[in-house]
Every structure is written in structure tokens, then in C-alpha cells.
Amino acid sequence: MINSAKFNGTNSEKAKIEITKFAGGDRKINYRLRDWLISRQRYWGPPIPMIFCDFCHKSGKGERKEMPGWHSVPEKNLPVKLPFIKDYRPQGTGESPLAKERKFSKARCPMCKNWARRETDVSDTFLDSTWYFFRYLDTKNKNKPFDKQSAKKWLPVNMYIGGAEHSVLHLLYSRFITKAFFDWKIINFDEPFKKFRAHGLIIKDGAKMSKSKGNIVNPDGYFKDFGADVMRIYLAFMAPLEQGGDFRDQGISGIDRFLVRVGKLKAKLAKTSKEGLSENSEKLLHKSIKKIGEDIENLHYNTAISQLMILLSELEKLASLPWHSYDIFLKLLAPFAPYLSEELWQEFSAKGGPASGWKKQNSIHLEPWPKFDPKKIKDERFKLIIQVNGKVRAVLDATIGISEKAALEMAMEDESVKKYISSLAGSPKKTIFVPDKLLNLVI
Ligand SMILES: [Zn+2]
Known part of the structure; x- marks a missing residue:
């Protein structure tokens, strides 16, 4: 809070309570639920199971004192089903289309057994949903x-x-x-x-899709030209789910090229299952498992797909592709390209891959999600912050576990640190070292 006299500096949650108290008010939650009229004079909707009886009304009888003449349909006669009728359009008379269906609207009063009138309004579909x-x-x-x-x-x-x-x-x-x-x-x-x-909302070439503008995207054509996997990945990739995005045809061909590259990966498969990845590639693989898994949980599909692209580029560089990395790559791809990943997985399996002898129950989509090894993704490098008299003057790339002495040597060789030290015309009198974090030089 600012400019608020004695409330200055109070955080907003606390201020709400204190100001309410100060003003002598009460705190209450104000729901935006307004009066909700649930009856409709339409055909489509569940009939409201009530019966109105003129006889009971005249004698002031009914289920509730304040509603003479009204009875609910007895439990044994529920549900009241919507009858099939020819003309179900709204009448324009203020009455429901069911009102003219005598067979439907005529009913016995559950109390006095005289002929009575069934409620012909139906309930709002919002009530069902x-x-x-x-x-x-x-x-x-x-x-x-x-x-x-x-x-x-x-x-x-x-x-x-x-x-x-x-x-x-x-x-x-x-x-x-x-x-x-x-x-x-x-x-x-x-x-x-x-x-x-x-x-979010998907727009087309910068404009909201609408029938009148004729810019509706019909997915069928894209399925035919590119396949459902390309369309699916494109939609997931074009923008964060919660934001929505702009549908552009150019974007689709990029995804098409990505999947074509995925399809070529198998040509690099190692001769036997014995081969492994280099330490760096292994690290990227495990980082990808972690990131893609977390991104899916958080609905960040676009960044998960970016990570798949990064991983693909790495695997493409290899002269020989280890089986386990291909296996994991396909599993990470499976939620995004269910058809292609299954096809490649079957092919791989037929050649002696992990699900050897493919059967329906060995589908890639029934496989467990790959696990990452936390030890393999641990970074060996970190950003060492160098301060001079408490002010950040440099950020250096250093190895985790670096000693104070080595950190000091690195700092003293850094040009900008040197400049600050010489401008102060002194040399470090004292150093404060926080391992794997910062080094502060006190001049
Ligand atoms: Zn009655």
C-alpha cells in the first residue's frame, strides 16, 4: 500500500483485513452466481417433473403451502421422458412446444387423482452440464x-x-x-x-475464425495432405495451450519436415544393442526425459516438442544410434505423434528391439514412460558470481566444487573485475567465498 496513511507498506492481503476493520465493515465472499432461471420454453431439455392440479389449487392443497396446486411427479413415475414430436421448434407464443402435445401434458394429479396438467417447460441445458x-x-x-x-x-x-x-x-x-x-x-x-x-483460441492468419469470413480451418484436408500426427504436433507446438495461437500453413510444413527426419533416424541404428551414448548425449537424453515429462504435466506441449527437436538434432549427429536412445526417443514422441511412433516402434521391434515380436498388447502406448537418472543430469558447471565490495561485477562459468583459491585466480584474471579493482586503487584485503555460488572481494 502507498499513499494510504497508516496502511502504507502493508501487503495487500493484510491491508484488506485491516482496512475492513478500520472502516467497521464485514468481509464476505461475493459469488457471481445470480438468480438462475432454469426453465425454458423449448423442446430440447429434460422435462421438469412437476404436475399442476386446478382442483388442488382451488382448495389450497399442494406439496408446499406456498405453491398450492403443484405436485412433484411420484418417484415411481420417474424419469419423465421427452416425447418424440414432429414440430419441436419454439412456438413464438411464450409456451413450450410440448404444451400442444396433449398426450404429454395431460396427467393425473398425484394427490386427488383428477386430470391435471404436466409442466411443459424443460430445464435449461446448463442444469445438465x-x-x-x-x-x-x-x-x-x-x-x-x-x-x-x-x-x-x-x-x-x-x-x-x-x-x-x-x-x-x-x-x-x-x-x-x-x-x-x-x-x-x-x-x-x-x-x-x-x-x-x-x-486459448486458435486464430487463422491473424483473424478470428468465422463462417462469415470463410476462414474456418477444416482439419480434414490437413489430415489428408500431412497426416494426423503432423496436424496434432502443429497444434500443440504453435503456441502455449493457455494462450492459443495463429494457424499458418507455413508452420505445418516445418512439422512435416521434423517427422520426416524422425522417420530417417532408424537408418542410423547401431548394429547391436550393446552400444551406448557418449556422456554428453546421455545427459541430454536424460534431461529431455525430465523436461518433456514435466512439460506434459504442466500442459506446456510446445516446449516439450522443442525439446524433442533438440534431442533429434543430437541423435542425428551420431554415426551410430544406440538402441536404448532410439527406444526412449520414440516413447517421448509417442504422445505427440501416436501413429508414426507406433509404426517405427513396431518396425524396430520386428528387428529385435525391446518389444520383440510385436503384439497389440506390446503397443508403444502401453509402455511405461521412460525414467531419467537424476545423477546423469546434474550440471558440472555453474555461474560463479564475482562481487567487488558487495556489488556484482562479473558472472563466470566455473566447475562445481571449485576452491576459493582457484575462484580468486579466475576472478583476478577477469578484465572487468581487474578494471574495478584498479579503479579503487587497491587490492583485495579480504575475500568472502560461498562455495558454488559467489566470491566477494573486499578492497
Ligand atoms: Zn389434485
């Missing part, structure tokens, strides 16, 4: 919306990826219904999604 992930677990269940045990086993959803436009409607409704289920004690959690990521 609030809880579909509960039903998906147990779609065949005829007695209950979903099985408690399945919900306990599979939910809450680990990761929800959707459009940002859902953040105030669908996602808020889902949370609302989930909290209601929790209060009814039919689930044991009160937030439906552990993680949510909004994906």
Missing part, C-alpha cells in the same frame, strides 16, 4: 443418478480443461450443484474440479 461428470461414471444406473461408491472412487475431477467463457456460468453452476450434493451427503467432497485450465 452441472453434473454430467457424476452421471458419466454410472450411465446405466436406472435407480439413481449415480453410484456413491463410483463417485468416491473417481471424483473429484483431477483436471478440467475448457474455454474461459465457462468460468462464470457452467463452472460456477457445477460448483453450486456439487456443494448441494455434498450438503445432501451423497458425495464426500465439495469442489468438483481440482484444477482448471482455460485453453
Whole structure:
């Protein structure tokens, strides 16, 4: 906080509390959930299982005092199914298309058994989308919306990826219904999604895709010309998932060339499985396993693919490609190019590779993700910071474990350090050394 008298210097979270107290207010969470009208005068939607009875209405009877005449459909008659009708278009009369279906709308009053009128509005589709992930677990269940045990086993959803436009409607409704289920004690959690990521929008040559502009990208043509793997990698590579990006045809040919190079790699395969990689290549391989694995977890597909490209260039340089590195490369590629990696893997296997005698159950997509060896990716070099009187004057590339004496020698040979020392017209009286980090020369 600045310019705020006694609150100056307070951090914002603390200030919120203190200022509220100062002003004599109350803190409360303001949800953006507004009144939500769930009925629609449309055909498509689940019928609302209610019946209105004129007789009961006149005599003030009903399920609830404040709603005379209204009864819910008895449990044994549920679900009320949407009837097949010929003309399902909105009527323009303010009434639902179901209202003119006498067979549907005529129903017996559950209380007085007289003829009554079934509710003909349907519920908003947003109501269904609030809880579909509960039903998906147990779609065949005829007695209950979903099985408690399945919900306990599979939910809450680990990761929800959707459009940002859902953040105030669908996602808020889902949370609302989930909290209601929790209060009814039919689930044991009160937030439906552990993680949510909004994906970005893909535009075309700088403009938003739209039918009227005629710049919609239809993937079918690209599948035909380049294959699904190229298209898939291109989409994952063009931009960070959360940002979206610009779809350009030139970009696709770059990915096509990348996969063509991948296809040629097998020509370099070593004669036997005995050969290994040099220390440096081995290090890059293990670093790649780590980085690509972490990038996938974090949805950073574009940087994972860059790393695959770096690794490919390294492997291409080898005169003879060790089997285990080819094996790992294909596995790292598999999530991005599922078809090509499987094909190359089968070919490799047929030649005596790791999954010798290929069968369906030996698919590359059933293989465990490669493991990296932390010892192999440890850097031997680090950036040694050189300070003169506490100010950073140079950053030198040094070997991990360098001694104070060797660090001092390196520093004294560095031109910019020399310059600062001579400008102070002195020599180091004292040195402060933090191993593998910094050296401070006190003049
Ligand atoms: Zn009645």
C-alpha cells in the first residue's frame, strides 16, 4: 500500500483485513452466481417433473403451502421422458412446444387423482452440464443418478480443461450443484474440479475464425495432405495451450519436415544393442526425459516438442544410434505423434528391439514412460558470481566444487573485475567465498 496513511507498506492481503476493520465493515465472499432461471420454453431439455392440479389449487392443497396446486411427479413415475414430436421448434407464443402435445401434458394429479396438467417447460441445458461428470461414471444406473461408491472412487475431477467463457456460468453452476450434493451427503467432497485450465483460441492468419469470413480451418484436408500426427504436433507446438495461437500453413510444413527426419533416424541404428551414448548425449537424453515429462504435466506441449527437436538434432549427429536412445526417443514422441511412433516402434521391434515380436498388447502406448537418472543430469558447471565490495561485477562459468583459491585466480584474471579493482586503487584485503555460488572481494 502507498499513499494510504497508516496502511502504507502493508501487503495487500493484510491491508484488506485491516482496512475492513478500520472502516467497521464485514468481509464476505461475493459469488457471481445470480438468480438462475432454469426453465425454458423449448423442446430440447429434460422435462421438469412437476404436475399442476386446478382442483388442488382451488382448495389450497399442494406439496408446499406456498405453491398450492403443484405436485412433484411420484418417484415411481420417474424419469419423465421427452416425447418424440414432429414440430419441436419454439412456438413464438411464450409456451413450450410440448404444451400442444396433449398426450404429454395431460396427467393425473398425484394427490386427488383428477386430470391435471404436466409442466411443459424443460430445464435449461446448463442444469445438465452441472453434473454430467457424476452421471458419466454410472450411465446405466436406472435407480439413481449415480453410484456413491463410483463417485468416491473417481471424483473429484483431477483436471478440467475448457474455454474461459465457462468460468462464470457452467463452472460456477457445477460448483453450486456439487456443494448441494455434498450438503445432501451423497458425495464426500465439495469442489468438483481440482484444477482448471482455460485453453486459448486458435486464430487463422491473424483473424478470428468465422463462417462469415470463410476462414474456418477444416482439419480434414490437413489430415489428408500431412497426416494426423503432423496436424496434432502443429497444434500443440504453435503456441502455449493457455494462450492459443495463429494457424499458418507455413508452420505445418516445418512439422512435416521434423517427422520426416524422425522417420530417417532408424537408418542410423547401431548394429547391436550393446552400444551406448557418449556422456554428453546421455545427459541430454536424460534431461529431455525430465523436461518433456514435466512439460506434459504442466500442459506446456510446445516446449516439450522443442525439446524433442533438440534431442533429434543430437541423435542425428551420431554415426551410430544406440538402441536404448532410439527406444526412449520414440516413447517421448509417442504422445505427440501416436501413429508414426507406433509404426517405427513396431518396425524396430520386428528387428529385435525391446518389444520383440510385436503384439497389440506390446503397443508403444502401453509402455511405461521412460525414467531419467537424476545423477546423469546434474550440471558440472555453474555461474560463479564475482562481487567487488558487495556489488556484482562479473558472472563466470566455473566447475562445481571449485576452491576459493582457484575462484580468486579466475576472478583476478577477469578484465572487468581487474578494471574495478584498479579503479579503487587497491587490492583485495579480504575475500568472502560461498562455495558454488559467489566470491566477494573486499578492497
Ligand atoms: Zn389434485
